[in-house]
Amino acid sequence: MSVTELRPAAEVSDAPVVERIPTAMLPLPRPLRFRAAAVRTAGLLAFAYLFLTLPRTLSFAGPAYAIDFGLIVALAVLSASVVAWVGEISLATLAQMGMGVVMLNTLQNHGVPFALVLVIVALSSIPVSLLIGFFALRLRGVNFAIATLAFAYLAQKSFFQSYLGAEGGFEKPIARPSIVSSDTRLYYLIAGFTLLVAVACYLIRKSWIGTRIDALRDSEMAFAVLGHSPGRYKLFTICLAGMIATVAGTFYGILQQVVPANYFNPILAIAYFAYAVVGGLGSIGGAIAAGLVFGAVPKYLDAASQGRFVGYDQFFAGLVALCVILIIPGGLAEIGQRLRRRAEGRTR
């Protein structure tokens, strides 16, 4: 019996297979291939230039602090977006950031060298992520979101408020390591880490793990029937998101030095999730772009307006989020893809 005989009748048709492939996935014609390569090279060069010079390029608009803060928000938004890979909503991002601040303080008090701090902080996020992951094994959708919200509320009220207090209650402020003594130097550390995380996330998405995570999101039951463990992939994704958020918290601690408990309000986690939606849920570049837009731009506007913009950021964030959900449900990632396709000369 040949292989074709085992296929369902619908698949063994005379119609050419190419017709079923979306036009966007077909190889480009030769002239357009050069154009696409040129566009990608120009994009990469522009990115590399901005990556290396951003604090200096934007120095006319405000201090490097703004871009540092924007990158930290971008990491937090990326963390929320990573959880969306398995089709879940996590509102515990800020709580995990808070754990990063507390861990940083503890490690500094024990004199751990800074090079080790980031590694230990990333690993220390795993128990908390597993606790959140325990809920993901049993709850789905809205119920999981509620569980993470309750966890965030517990962490803020029961832990951060007694540990950090309203004034950021460490005995002494978090010390900045000498290699990141200025905001500009800190930018290169955070930007480097963000780039590393983005590349790692991209590689995971493109690997067999990413394919399985996509399959899990599409149908958990079918995924389990195929012999895979949904729990294992969910825990992996939540642990990855937890690591990103916890390290983002560490950077936030280094940037601010004194962190009050109020910053880890669960309501802010809701806002960060909305930013992830604006970026395009699950998208890596979209999440980072949204984080920069909602994190750095308000700070630059604050600096430009001499503090008069304070308070407007939430209003505009809500408005932009509503517009994006209505007009482009794919978010900033979809805008980016459309622009890239247009620049490359693709019709779709």
Added chain:
Amino acid sequence: MAKLLQTLIIGVTSGAFYSLIALGMVLVYRTTGVLNLAHGGIGVLCGFVAWDLITLRHFPYYLGVTVGLAFAVLLGLTFERLVIRRLAGRPDLQTVSTLALFIFAQGFVFIVPWWGNTWGQVFPSPLVGKKVTIPGAQYSITYDQILLLIATGAVFYGLNHLLRRTRLGMGMRAVSDDGVAARLMGVQPKLVSPVVWSMAFALSGLTTMLLAPILFLDNQSLTGLTLKAVAVSFIGGLISLPLTVFGALLLGGLEAFTQVYQPTAKGLADAWPFILLVVVMVVRVARQRNAFEDKAVVRA
């Protein structure tokens, strides 16, 4: 004995806070499948509109409250028409849109300079200063708190009656359960949906206007209560109104007992929503497993 009674009264009052907020969320979830995260934000916005009219523009109290509620209804209708209807069939995006609306409403309250929202505003009430002493408890309960308890009972009874006994309520549930079948039975989702959203937003505004004279009118504390109410609504599975009220009263009671009898246990009172959530989840998992095993035995 007096201390126990006092604690019970405090617990029941707190439970009424959570009940009233959670009932609004359950109404929306049960009839649309959307978790309305904007509940607290919309309530605060409508509360500030009413407060502005009564306190700053010297409108009569009842007129101010009525305009505040009318504003909530209008907002509900607008949101349904502009957002919910466009995202029909996508409850995930509809939930996210309520989240965006929450941020927008909070931001709006923040940018009106004369609302001075960075601190709590005193919401006026015709019942202010009036209280009644509970015999045996050596504790006074204000008329505003009594009104809140009555309102909670009325909303619970009203929603239960609406969803179980009226054609409108059954239409709402039918649309939520199976939109196509509901249409075949003559229910028009386009008419049901605006009613649900305007009712939910009005309930949200009413909740704030009942809570604000007891607490304060400010963004932080009222949205904080909403977060606890979300956990409470989980106890009722986001569907059951009686279980939601039971969960709210249980949470209020546990918090009150912890604060009165274990004041040194820092953070325990705030940990109760999470603890209850874990307990409910474990019970549900155990029940599911038992049901599965029972089925297996029957088949065997």
